[in-house]
Amino acid sequence: DAGVIQSPRHEVTEMGQEVTLRCKPISGHDYLFWYRQTMMRGLELLIYFNNNVPIDDSGMPEDRFSAKMPNASFSTLKIQPSEPRDSAVYFCASSPILDGGSYEQYFGPGTRLTVT
Amino acid sequence: ELKVEQNPLFLSMQEGKNYTIYCNYSTTSDRLYWYRQDPGKSLESLFVLLSNGAVKQEGRLMASLDTKARLSTLHITAAVHDLSATYFCAVDVGGSQGNLIFGKGTKLSVKP
Numbered sequence: 001d002a003g004v005i006q007s008p009r010h011e012v013t014e015m016g017q018e019v020t021l022r023c024k025p026i027s028g029h030d031y032l033f034w035y036r037q038t039m040m041r042g043l044e045l046l047i048y049f050n051n052n053v054p055i056d057d058s059g060m061p062e063d064r065f066s067a068k069m070p071n072a073s074f075s076t077l078k079i080q081p082s083e084p085r086d087s088a089v090y091f092c093a094s095s096p097i098l099d100g101g102s103y104e105q106y107f108g109p110g111t112r113l114t115v116t
Numbered sequence: 117e118l119k120v121e122q123n124p125l126f127l128s129m130q131e132g133k134n135y136t137i138y139c140n141y142s143t144t145s146d147r148l149y150w151y152r153q154d155p156g157k158s159l160e161s162l163f164v165l166l167s168n169g170a171v172k173q174e175g176r177l178m179a180s181l182d183t184k185a186r187l188s189t190l191h192i193t194a195a196v197h198d199l200s201a202t203y204f205c206a207v208d209v210g211g212s213q214g215n216l217i218f219g220k221g222t223k224l225s226v227k228p
Contacts, residue, residue, distance in 0.1 A: 033215065041161075042220050043204070091158065091206065093190055102147060102166055105216060107159040 004108035006092050012114045018080040021111045024073055025094030033105060034067055034077050035091040043091075049075065082115045089113070118143045120207050120218035129195050130227055137190040137222045139205035144182045147208035149189055149216060152201045159204065163190075195226045 005058055013019055025032045025065040033048040047057040052069045060067070064083070069075040089112050093105040124217060129135050130134040139148070150162040165170040165181035172179050177197065178191045188205055188207045206216040 031215075043218050045215065045218075048215055093159075101149065102164060103216065104149060104161055104164050106205075107151075109158050 004092055004094055004106055006090075006108040006111050007047060008111060009109060009113075010112045011110055012026030012116065014116055015074060015083055016081045017115075018078065019082045019086075019113060019115075021077040021090050021092075021113070023075045024090070025075070025079070026096075026106055027073065029094035029106070030098045031095045031097075031103065032075050033093040033095075035093065036087045036088045037091060037110075046077070047058070051108075079113075082113075084115045087113055087115050118145070118207060118209055118217045120177075120205060120217050120219040122203075122205055122222050122223060125220060126223050126225075128225045128227065129192075131196055132194050135155055135192050135193065136204055137205075137224075138194070139166075139188040139190070139207075141186050141188075142182070143209045144186070145207045145209070146181075148181050148188045149206045150179050150188075151206065151218075153204065153221070155199050162197075162203075185202045192224075197226050197228065200224055200226045 031050055034046040036045045039067045046059045047067045048055055049069045058067055065079055067077045091109045091110045092108045095103045095105045121140045123138050124223045128135045151159040153159045165177040168183040170181045176193045179190045188225050204218050204221045206218045209215050
């Protein structure tokens with residue numbers, strides 16, 4: 001399996017522009033997670049989906065952020081308009097449901113976003 | 117609200133020494149995960165601990181889980197430079213919710 005795939009790997013954009021991050025989870029995984037990581041705040045869960053349905057979006061910082069999962073193999077995280085404080089590494093992760101209820105998450109390589 | 121605390125947050129140790137990283141959590145859970153992150157890289161799963169008393173070992177790292185004490189430890193034996201990384205523990209929220217709560221991470225630096 002190719003693992004979780006994210007694109008782009010690096011994104012540099014100007015303040016006010018729209019940014020779309022993409023994620024392809026591991027086939028067969030039921031859960032998909034979006035995280036943000038910064039030096040100051042560490043690893044933050046933004047939103048997660050179960051079977052394409054958003055379960056908890058309480059970590060989404062504000063209305064400028066939105067996430068969709070139109071099918072089991074694709075998800076997007078959109079920031080509109082972007083601001084310099086959105087600069088971070090954004091990780092997508094997916095997990096299966098294993099016997100015994102284990103939810104081990106597999107992380108993608110991340111997208112490093114820089115907003116100038 | 118489930119809280120996960122790791123300590124220490126920073127650890128500088130010499131090669132050949134032993135040390136333990138601690139992960140405490142605030143509510144009942146019997147599933148805990150350890151991840152490793154190298155600088156500029158993604159998180160890689162190290163251990164999955166699924167029951168009280170679970171112990172897993174891989175090379176110089178050994179992880180254990182005590183659900184009654186709400187404590188997991190990651191023990192490093194005879195550290196080598198290649199173990200330098202940030203180590204995160206993550207606790208299962210429980211039920212069918214499927215999400216994990218991560219600690220802040222322990223940044224380990226192993227010096228010759």
